[in-house]
Amino acid sequence: MLFIRKAWIAFFIALIPILSMDAADQALPIHIPFRVNKSSHLIVRAKINNKGPFNFILDTGAPVTFFAAEPGNALGLKSDENGWCFLDKFLLEGGLLSENLRVKLETPFQLVGMNGMALGGLEIHGLIGYDLLAKHKIEIDVAKDSMTWTPLDFKPRFPLGVSGKNSGSSLDALGSFMKTIGALTGKKQDSSPLLRGSLGIIIDPDSKPLMVIDVLKDSPAFKVNIQKGDLLLKYNNDEITSLDDLSKMYRSTPEEKKIQIEIMRKKQILALELTPGKGL
Amino acid sequence: MHSINRLGLQSSILFLFLCSIVSAQEPVHVPLEILKTGHIVVSVKVNDKGPYRLLFDTGAPVTLISSKIATEAKVIKPSLGFALFGAGGQATIESLELGNLKTQNNSVIVMDHPTIKVMSKFFGPIEGIIGFSTYSRYKLTIDYKNSSIAFAPNGYIPQDTVKAMMDRLMANNKNREILCSKGVWGFEVQKLETDNTEGLDIISVAPNSVMAKVGIKKGDRILSFNNIWTDSLEDLFYAFSKCNTNEQSILRILRNNEIKTVLVIPANGI
Numbered sequence: 001m002l003f004i005r006k007a008w009i010a011f012f013i014a015l016i017p018i019l020s021m022d023a024a025d026q027a028l029p030i031h032i033p034f035r036v037n038k039s040s041h042l043i044v045r046a047k048i049n050n051k052g053p054f055n056f057i058l059d060t061g062a063p064v065t066f067f068a069a070e071p072g073n074a075l076g077l078k079s080d081e082n083g084w085c086f087l088d089k090f091l092l093e094g095g096l097l098s099e100n101l102r103v104k105l106e107t108p109f110q111l112v113g114m115n116g117m118a119l120g121g122l123e124i125h126g127l128i129g130y131d132l133l134a135k136h137k138i139e140i141d142v143a144k145d146s147m148t149w150t151p152l153d154f155k156p157r158f159p160l161g162v163s164g165k166n167s168g169s170s171l172d173a174l175g176s177f178m179k180t181i182g183a184l185t186g187k188k189q190d191s192s193p194l195l196r197g198s199l200g201i202i203i204d205p206d207s208k209p210l211m212v213i214d215v216l217k218d219s220p221a222f223k224v225n226i227q228k229g230d231l232l233l234k235y236n237n238d239e240i241t242s243l244d245d246l247s248k249m250y251r252s253t254p255e256e257k258k259i260q261i262e263i264m265r266k267k268q269i270l271a272l273e274l275t276p277g278k279g280l
Numbered sequence: 281m282h283s284i285n286r287l288g289l290q291s292s293i294l295f296l297f298l299c300s301i302v303s304a305q306e307p308v309h310v311p312l313e314i315l316k317t318g319h320i321v322v323s324v325k326v327n328d329k330g331p332y333r334l335l336f337d338t339g340a341p342v343t344l345i346s347s348k349i350a351t352e353a354k355v356i357k358p359s360l361g362f363a364l365f366g367a368g369g370q371a372t373i374e375s376l377e378l379g380n381l382k383t384q385n386n387s388v389i390v391m392d393h394p395t396i397k398v399m400s401k402f403f404g405p406i407e408g409i410i411g412f413s414t415y416s417r418y419k420l421t422i423d424y425k426n427s428s429i430a431f432a433p434n435g436y437i438p439q440d441t442v443k444a445m446m447d448r449l450m451a452n453n454k455n456r457e458i459l460c461s462k463g464v465w466g467f468e469v470q471k472l473e474t475d476n477t478e479g480l481d482i483i484s485v486a487p488n489s490v491m492a493k494v495g496i497k498k499g500d501r502i503l504s505f506n507n508i509w510t511d512s513l514e515d516l517f518y519a520f521s522k523c524n525t526n527e528q529s530i531l532r533i534l535r536n537n538e539i540k541t542v543l544v545i546p547a548n549g550i
Contacts, residue, residue, distance in 0.1 A: 033508045040341035040412040040441040045509065050478075053509055059339030060422070061409070063318040094507045127339065130318030134424035140338075141419040143436035145522065154425040159318035193457040195517040198464045200486070202549040214547070216466050216486040243548060250550045251460040251521075278513075279468040279484070280461040280520055 029139070029148035032094035034058070036142060038121035038190075039114065044128065044147075045093040051075055053093065054125035058140075062129030063159035068107040071125050079105040096149055098132065121190045130159055194255050197279045201226060205243040209233055209264070219279060224272045227265065234262035307421065307432035310379035312336070314427060315403050322410060322429075325377040326353035332407040335396070336429065340411030341441040343388045345373070349407050350390040370442055376414065381431050387413045387440065413438050461520035463546025467491045469502060471513055478511050479503040479534060494544045501534040 034044045045053040054071060067077075072085065079085040085105040090098040108127065114120050134156035136149040200219020204211050212230040215221045232240050235249045236259065253259060259274045313321040313333070320336040326345065329352050334345075349355065355371050373386045393409070400406045416438045418431040466489020469480040479501040485491050502510045506529050508519035523529045528543040 031507050033506070036412075036416075038444065040416075040438065040444075042338055042412075047509075053511070057339050059337070060320050061335065061337035061339040093509055130424075133422070134318065137425070138422045139420065140422070141434050142416040142438075143419070143434035152423075152425050156318065156424060157316075160316035191456055192514060193459045193517070195513055196458055196460040197468075198461060199550050200464060200466070202464050202547045205548045214488060216464065216489055218484070218486065219466075247462070247550055251458060253458075255456060255458070277468075279486075280465045280516075 027151040029137075029150040030092075030094050030096045032092055032096060032147045032149050034140075034145075034147045039119045041120060041124075042140065042142075042147075043120075043122070043124070046128075047089075047091045047093075048075060048087050049089050050091075055122055056126045056128045057124055058133070059127040059129055060133060062108075062127040064129045064131045065101065065103045065127065066108055066111075066129065067103045067105055067126040068111060068124075069105055070107065072105045077105055092149070094149075096151075101132065118190075131156055195278065196251070197277045199250070199259075199274055199276060200279070201232075203232070203243055203246075210240055210243060210246065212263075216279075220274045220277050224274055226261075226263065226272065229265070231264040232261060233264055233269070234260075236260050237262075307419070307430035308379070308381040309428050309430050310381055312424075312427045312429060314424060315399075317399075317403075319399070320424075320429075321403075321406065322378050324408075324410070325375075326355065326373055327375050329353040333405060334408045334410050335399075335406060336410045336415070338412070338415065340409045341413070343373075343376075343386055343409060343411045343414045344391055344393060345388050345408040346392050346396075347390055355388070355390065378410070378431070381418075383414065383417070387438075387442075389442065413441060459514065459517035459521045461517060462523055463525040464549040465489060465491050465520070465544075465546050467496060469513065469516060471511075478509065480510055480513070480516055482533075490544055490547050494542050496531075496533065496542065496544075497535070499535070503532040503534055503539065504530075505532075506530055 032044055034042055037043050042058040043055050044058055046056055047053050048067070054067070056065075067085070067087070072079075077085050077087070083104050083106050084102055087101045087103055088099065090101040090103075092098075103126070111124055111127070115123055135154055136151055138150075139146070139148045141147070198216075198219070200216035200221045201212055202214040202216070204213045210232040212221075212226060212228055212232065214228060215226050232246065234240060235246055236253065236257070238249060240246045240249075250259070259276065260271060261274060262269060262271050264270075310322055313323075315321060321333050322336050323331040324334045325331050326349050329349070332345075332349055345355065350371065353373070355373055369390045371388055371390050373388055374384065376383045376386045388408075396406050396408070415431075416436050417433065419434045421430040423429070466486035467482050468484045470483050471480050475481075482496065482498055482500045482502060485496055485498055502516065504510055505516065505519040506523055508515065508522070510516040510519055523546075525546050525548070528545055531542045531544055533540050533542060
């Protein structure tokens with residue numbers, strides 16, 4: 001009887017290493033927001049020592065993580081004779097923190113080219129390469145705008161060709177790959193976007209024509225006296241067929257164009273002109 | 281007897297139907313060779329020719345093949361020759377196979393990349409790069425630890441990057457981009473120039489809005505929205521332009537030095 005109990009215990013003890021191994025491999029995935037920029041690069045953002053955010057290209061073609069020299073110097077970072085620098089805190093947007101992360105504090109020529117020609121539409125400050133990527137299982141779905149990183153219990157081997165000993169060898173040229181085409185200059189990054197708030201009109205999406213069911217206090221719609229029960233007929237002279245349709249028209253109206261909405265109230269048609277505000 | 285046969289036929293049709301669903305969703309695992317530099321190499325067949333070794337590079341906007349592949353796999357019509365295809369010559373590959381993954385109509389560039397030539401000297405012949413124009417069409421699971429990438433079709437149609445970049449180089453920046461929030465929320469924020477800390481201050485909340493209903497107050501500070509940092513107005517509008525109005529969004533706010541997480545769905549409207 002005692003023997004059986006001991007055997008049971010042994011059985012459970014034997015289980016422990018397996019369970020804990022599983023636990024290590026089953027770290028939760030962390031959602032990392034990203035965007036695809038104008039040059040079809042995957043851009044993630046990171047804060048370094050609580051400063052930033054900085055834009056990084058997720059780059060399996062880079063053996064290590066690079067942080068451009070200029071923003072690095074602005075943060076007061078110092079590199080050793082081989083260009084390495086340890087970042088106290090490297091926080092990826094979404095909440096993935098790497099502490100004491102070793103990066104190359106230099107600007108690969110591809111970034112100089114890309115930023116110089118403004119190909120990406122936004123300034124790029126670095127590349128996230130193999131040494132950081134390989135410690136995670138990474139899921140990327142461009143169609144769904146979704147990326148997750150799951151930390152793995154895995155220490156990637158230090159990549160060849162970028163260590164101090166080999167510096168100066170032709171392998172150093174492999175830091176990352178040329179990703180730009182053409183060689184023109186004089187381009188600027190995109191100007192800052194126009195920020196368009198909401199008009200404050202709350203609509204029953206199933207009504208036809210669309211019916212206003214509430215108006216937010218002090219909103220642009222409130223200021224021109226749009227009221228509960230008003231029916232929305234036309235937007236800038238185009239007929240409104242659905243809420244989706246109306247939202248699209250509102251989102252794509254160029255900056256210089258006025259916003260005119262035709263409504264019906266108590267069998268009377270009224271034309272109103274609205275100015276979007278900064279409220280959401 | 282008759283009815284049993286019919287049942288058998290029907291159930292087998294259902295079975296086939298289920299099979300097709302499963303195969304459509306089942307990701308294809310492609311084995312990887314990880315070079316000592318940390319680069320990923322995949323084995324690729326082009327128009328049934330090969331296999332060739334190509335780099336898998338998420339930092340490459342387009343898939344790139346060497347002139348050797350282009351000739352052997354007849355990607356370029358021989359009559360046209362190479363005169364038309366200098367650096368940056370575009371072509372379409374009918375069939376591209378990465379391990380067991382078969383993909384059609386891949387837009388590629390035919391180019392002998394100097395860096396790849398250097399790499400080939402150290403690691404054996406490498407004949408190109410798999411880039412965004414190919415991999416973006418799949419949901420990827422990159423797993424260095426197990427030396428594998430899983431590919432599942434996601435229906436994404438990548439833009440013509442080469443054309444987009446050329447347009448960008450030739451034309452000046454076109455219309456200013458508009459960031460417009462989706463749904464109606466009922467709040468306003470501000471960021472003072474002297475304010476260098478994370479987040480944005482909420483300066484007003486409309487009393488009849490969804491934000492008021494979930495308890496958001498003037499003076500709260502928005503730190504992030506759906507995990508996207510909201511340190512500037514531009515970031516805030518970007519995050520609110522990306523949200524799905526049918527799903528709960530996650531708002532992280534700071535109130536009295538405490539971080540709170542609030543779930544909220546916007547009102548329908550503009």
